[in-house]
Amino acid sequence: MLTLTDVTKTYGSRRALDAVSFDVAPGRMTGFVGGNGAGKTTAMRIILGVLSSDSGSVTLDGRPLSAEARRRFGYMPEERGLYPKMKVEEQLVYLARLHGFTASAAQKKAERLLDRLGLGERRGDLVESLSLGNQQRAQIAASLVHEPDVLVLDEPFSGLDPMAVDTVVGVLSDYAAAGIPVLFSSHQLDIVERLCDDLVIIAGGQIRANGPREQLREQYSSRRYELHVAGDAGWVREVPGVTVVDFHGGDTIFEVDSEDTAQAVLRDAVARGPVTSYSRQRPSLAQIFKEVVA
Structure with missing residues (x-):
């Protein structure tokens, strides 16, 4: 060492x-x-x-x-x-x-x-x-x-x-x-x-x-999530505390104001139909670097 x-x-x-x-x-x-x-x-x-x-x-x-x-x-x-x-x-x-x-x-x-x-x-x-x-x-x-x-x-x-x-x-x-x-x-x-x-x-x-x-x-994970569902994901825009970053049909990337909001989106998605994937975006080294040296 x-x-x-x-x-x-x-x-x-x-x-x-x-x-x-x-x-x-x-x-x-x-x-x-x-x-x-x-x-x-x-x-x-x-x-x-x-x-x-x-x-x-x-x-x-x-x-x-x-x-x-x-x-x-x-x-x-x-x-x-x-x-x-x-x-x-x-x-x-x-x-x-x-x-x-x-x-x-x-x-x-x-x-x-x-x-x-x-x-x-x-x-x-x-x-x-x-x-x-x-x-x-x-x-x-x-x-x-x-x-x-x-x-x-x-x-x-x-x-x-x-x-x-x-x-x-x-x-x-x-x-x-x-x-x-x-x-x-x-x-x-x-x-x-x-x-x-x-x-x-x-x-x-x-x-x-x-x-x-x-x-x-x-540690530096953002509050940005990706959701992929079988149907249309436009309803995510209406969830309180959510800001949609990108959207196309059943695929959306969004930011949340809290972890509770992230879980609420997942519950709504499951209630509406099949969920292909749901994950938090993990930052790249470049993103971490920019955050800590800013």
Whole structure:
């Protein structure tokens, strides 16, 4: 378990992080989302020890992070940091050797990882000759080549096409399934919603929402419902406390002023005839994000 507790960081009069606290649980993908300047990268750099916090703590399994523990982290910065004049495979082997692997083991790990990320045919290319998407995949490979115990990835899906996103998602999911805590930031909320188990939303250096994805969706569920009946659903307009949002024959979407009103609509629908479906609309991550940062 990677834990941030009351982490605060200021730059002059600006507070970049304000008592930030959240967990990254083992074996779970934690999505870290926020607008530009919200504090995501600052928090990640403090986790890695690139920056120091003014106060608060970062611990792993309850113990303060040492330099040795951080060597077992896999980190992908938002800015690409590979050596452009090195060949892709040569770069990965070099990084694995820095982490203490033998030349033979480093070579095998680099080959295996490049194949998994769809870069096998590019292993002999210079990093600078790769497309931006392939450079991004090479950067991800660099964060994984030493078999880290924790993954911290800043915008790992930036610049990737849909096929590459699916490939990277598969690889990261495998690491999480093996029990590794994975923290990743992204502006692509649809990917975060599809991939993450837990969600942390930050704005203005403060945590605005934090918890399991489905729990947050339930917590921020709106009072908007969908009703599908065999007959005409026009009668819903006449129910006190109901505002119809969309209507077509037996299909209607509406908002209610209370849960009692929602139940009254359901009772009326059942009394009038067959009900095909009745459900509350659950908010998307984008809708939750807009609500909590407004």
